[in-house]
Amino acid sequence: MSDDEHPDEPRADGGAEQPDGGTLVGGDSLPLDAPSGHESEDHGLPPLYSIRRWFVTTNHKDIGILYTVTALFFLIFGGVLALLMRAELWAPGADIMQANGYNQAVSAHGLIMVFWFLSPFAFGFANYVVPLQIGAKDLAFPRLNALSYWLYLASGVLMGISFFQGGTFAGGWTMYAPLNMPVYTPEVGGSTAVLALLLFVVGVTVGSVNFLTTIHRMRAEGMTLRRMPLFTWSILLTVWMMLFAFAALLAALMLLSSDRLLGTTYFASTSPGGSMLWAHLFWFFGHPEVYIVFFPALGAMAEIFQTFCGRRIVGRKWFIGAMVLVAIQSFIVWMHHMFLTGINLEIQTLFMVTTIGISLPFDLMVFALIYTMLKGKIRFTTPFLFAFGGLMLFILGGITGVFLGAVVLDYTFRGTYWVVAHFHYVMVGGVTGLIGGLYYWFPKMTGRMYDEFLGKVNFALYFVGFNLLYFPMFIAWETPRRVFNYAPGLTSWHQVATIGGFILGASFLVMFYNLFKSLFDGEPVDGNPWEYASTAEWAIPSPPPLENFPGIPSYADGKLTFESADAAGSSGGSGAAAADGGAATDGGVVTATPGGELTGTETDHGHEESHASIWPLVIGAGSLILLFGLSGMQDGSFVPGVEGGIYIGNAIVGTIILVGACIAMARESFHGPAGPFGESWPFAGVSNMKLGVWLYLASDVVLFGAFIGAFVFSRVAYGWTEWHHLIPAEHVVLPGLINTYILLTSSFAVVLALVASEKGSRLGVVGSLVTTFVLGIAFLVNKGLEWQHLFHVHSEAFPQGWDLSTNIASTTFYVTTGLHGLHVVVGLIIALYMIVRAWNGAYLDDEMPIEYFGLYWHFVDIVWLFLFPLFYIL
The missing domain is CATH 1.20.210.10 (Cytochrome c oxidase-like, subunit I domain)
Structure with missing residues (x-):
């Protein structure tokens, strides 16, 4: 066959x-004419008719x-x-x-x-x-x-x-x-x-x-x-x-x-x-x-x-x-x-x-x-x-x-x-x-x-x-x-x-x-209006209830069934199997009431899953205001007059809103989908958050690769050795070498924070994160002093200094290392937030947030190991 x-x-x-x-309909699947769920202001989510x-x-x-x-x-x-x-x-x-x-x-x-x-x-x-x-x-x-x-x-x-x-x-x-x-x-x-x-x-x-x-x-x-x-x-x-x-x-x-x-x-x-x-x-x-x-x-x-x-x-x-x-x-x-x-x-x-x-x-x-x-x-x-x-x-x-x-x-x-x-x-x-x-x-x-x-x-x-x-x-x-x-x-x-x-x-x-x-x-449709539809969305009411399914979906028997979390957990490898292959957690139970209403779920931490947050909207608004303000910049300064003042004001307000909303969203008590999950190949041993961090870093590899590629392309187009004539003699190796040692040491401090968390040492976690933060600040200060010096270089070849717009060599140097510096700033904001939480006792029973931060910080350090030889040695 x-x-x-x-x-x-x-x-x-x-x-x-x-x-x-x-x-041929059969098995224990949900009937296609199953009643739709009634959505009220549960889970912190207003009803559909509410703006x-x-x-x-x-x-x-x-x-x-x-x-x-x-x-x-x-x-x-x-x-x-x-x-x-x-x-x-x-x-x-x-x-x-x-x-x-x-x-x-x-x-x-x-x-x-x-x-x-x-x-x-x-x-x-x-x-x-x-x-x-x-x-x-x-x-x-x-x-x-x-x-x-x-x-x-x-x-x-x-x-x-x-x-x-x-x-x-x-x-x-x-x-x-x-x-x-x-x-x-x-x-x-x-x-x-x-x-x-x-x-x-x-x-x-x-x-x-x-x-x-x-x-x-x-x-x-x-x-x-x-x-x-x-x-x-x-x-x-x-x-x-x-x-x-x-x-x-x-x-x-x-x-x-x-x-x-x-x-x-x-x-x-x-x-x-x-x-x-x-x-x-x-x-x-x-x-x-x-x-x-x-x-x-x-x-x-x-x-x-x-x-x-x-x-x-x-x-x-x-x-x-x-x-x-x-x-x-x-x-x-x-x-x-x-x-x-x-x-x-x-x-x-x-x-x-x-x-x-x-x-x-x-x-x-x-x-x-x-x-x-x-x-x-x-x-x-x-x-x-x-x-x-x-x-x-x-x-x-x-x-x-x-x-x-x-x-x-x-x-x-x-x-x-x-x-x-x-x-x-x-x-x-x-x-x-x-x-x-x-x-x-x-x-x-x-x-x-x-x-x-x-x-x-x-x-x-x-x-x-x-x-x-x-x-x-x-x-x-x-x-x-x-x-x-x-x-x-x-x-x-x-x-x-x-x-x-x-x-x-x-x-x-x-x-x-x-x-x-x-x-x-239109004519009401309760379930599946298509005779031969074969995917899971047509096996539940139309429109679907808030929690989608009346239980945990499973295809273990070759057909779609819905099981309670308890039943799934006791079935020995059913849909409730934990993502790491261990015992199933209590992912909560969704049951259908006689009136067709689906009850809420409880996560494995005893919290009802969340469906509402205002902070994504606020972050979007802050981003809009900030970028509108930045649009008034030309050649490094805002347009003159009252119009320029409006753009500056928007940039400042947007920055405040954006930073404040990001912090508020990080502090918000929000409970997303909890297990048990089913198929996770090829990432069965990886948590959702860790996979998300890996995927973000994969895109960041392409981002930095494009920046580095732009430098290499521009240098080859100009002439690899002739490129040195575009760089002042004051652009020396020492500041970059110092920053290399600073970042490598800061990565080691993050590792120490992870070890301290595993040992339950609050002071060890705080001390290691503070060390990482201080070293990150030192990196930025050293970089700022280097830039300030190069901006004000006065020589016969560069009488106006060596700034962002002097030539293509200065452009690639400042913009590429500036992007890296921006990543360092973001890392420091995260580190500062984690220091405050660690001082209050966080991360002693869950070291994973430190590991996620470590993945990001180590990536930033590895990128610098590529930038240092490109911009300081070759």
Whole structure:
């Protein structure tokens, strides 16, 4: 019997698959018509109808809804800009907007759609569905989940503010150097847009760490990686790509912010290789971003195909393997975006091969979806129509993309509307699949069914509008990108595209009307409205109760069952098994009352699990105010006059709010999901917190790697030995050597603190942490004295001193070591907080917080061991 005929994926309804893909319901699974839970102001969480709930909630389902609604707002924002562009392109020339206005519309449309709509829209579903699919009560770190949303919203608000600061960024959504420098985009709003994107990336990193920890550590027993639903697989691979790709973008944005705010010279036209440096950093992120955007859509499409074809995906294991292969390959194709930059033919050929090679796993996935349709019995519902439409659009987008992977053809098509058309067939093709996901999970999220007729009208308008908008761009491919002038002979094709754009916009109005109307008047849905849905979210009420499941989910018997904690703990290796493989802890019991209400849970510490915290919102607000204040900086100082005073005041207030909120959140009594958890391979012996720290440090490796890579790239471009002429003789080895000894000693002090904690010595813990803190201060003081000395060097070669903007050598030295110094400052704040707690007796019965801090501090020390020889010896 083939893999497809003998599924290893557990069925959410606890049944076995029929030959036609159907389900035989059986076992002890929760009935699909189980009553929904009543949510009141329990667990510190206000009821759904309360506005306050949406400001304080940390529940993954609420956060998923917030992400979805906010992303749809940014769809409207970016869509309006797109319609303005299409109206401008009705005829050649700037007839509606001025040239700079058009450039702003193009740039902001790209940035908003790629960053503030596409990925957050997908992660609205991920937040809502993934914990349900893997049998988790919530994400591993609920407050960090809320924080990632509020940082996302704050970044979007900051992006909106940029339009009112003399104009937003106008250098294209790829922000190519040197157009990203103030000399070409001098508006304060340009800097605000860069800072908004930086804040967005910070939120993405927080979310990535959270999802990776959750999926790897909190799956129900029997829910092995091999058995995970395809949507969860797509999210797992997406967040792995996000963890590393967005770290590279974060580095690029920090370097760009340094240039725009502090006057450094990474991407200045006078710096050797500045334009190429940006291209490498941006596209190392940019090409994985294509798959970061498309993978969640692919996972949603796979779930929809399975449900509405009545059978599981053909070649499921190969489908998963193909996704894994694409995720890995996505990091070795970035240079095909740079074929016209003068890189040698051998490198071009290598990246042409990797680019064409990455299309092969996609071929496998496309054929798997096609064969699933051929072997199943299709039900043409609205979700399936959008999923099928997304597949067809992606096929065309993928084929046209292979053209661009060939060096010779890329020479012709690069910079034309061929790229625009290909890009939108892929990216907006992914949106098509996600809209199918919105219709698919709408009953689960709301407990109401959408209007099927309006859904099909929505699809018809969408599909017609989409192809009328983007397909003419292939024909009018000679139109230059990001330019409002084009050959008059192409006018008719652009007019067709403009008509298509407005039809596409109208389709979204139908969608919004349908969903809003159905939210109140739709047919009630209690459990599973889809006959062949096979994942766990459909085995519980719609919408799910606060705690998700009436007990501990388990797939130990090959079907989904729910067990009480006591029963699971006594079953000898069931779903209540402790994460470390030891005895099960008392994770609490969830029972269904006769009225269908689910009672609360008690954690293993006797505390009710928390679902509300105001501090993620406050941190997001503080970050917004702080970065708005910093946007008023130019060349290291704030703009003059009253306006500058406003920016300074906001920076100060934002800093106070941010620091205070972080401390308050650290001191807050908040009890997240407690065990027992089930499957945790390959991290079974690692706690959630430790895995989270490891994942954060992994992204930090890429961040520092990008900074160090920028130094090496700039030095090679200038000349490795000639570089020494850019450095004053006063830049000596001794200060760096002293700091090396200081940091190594401080790491040893952290080890002593851990030993003292294990021995129960309060004074030993306090003394060791104080030693670490004092040595960290000494490091910063020594570094500050060195910088002060170098700033005021007066020699024939450097009559104005050697500061951040003197040359590319000074820029790389100060910014890279400054980033490291910032990490030291963060470590000292944590150490000071821990000293206060240790003095009050903390950490004597739990040394793990000291170990987590030690991981961070040792990493900071190891980074310095790389920076010292690079900047002081070589």
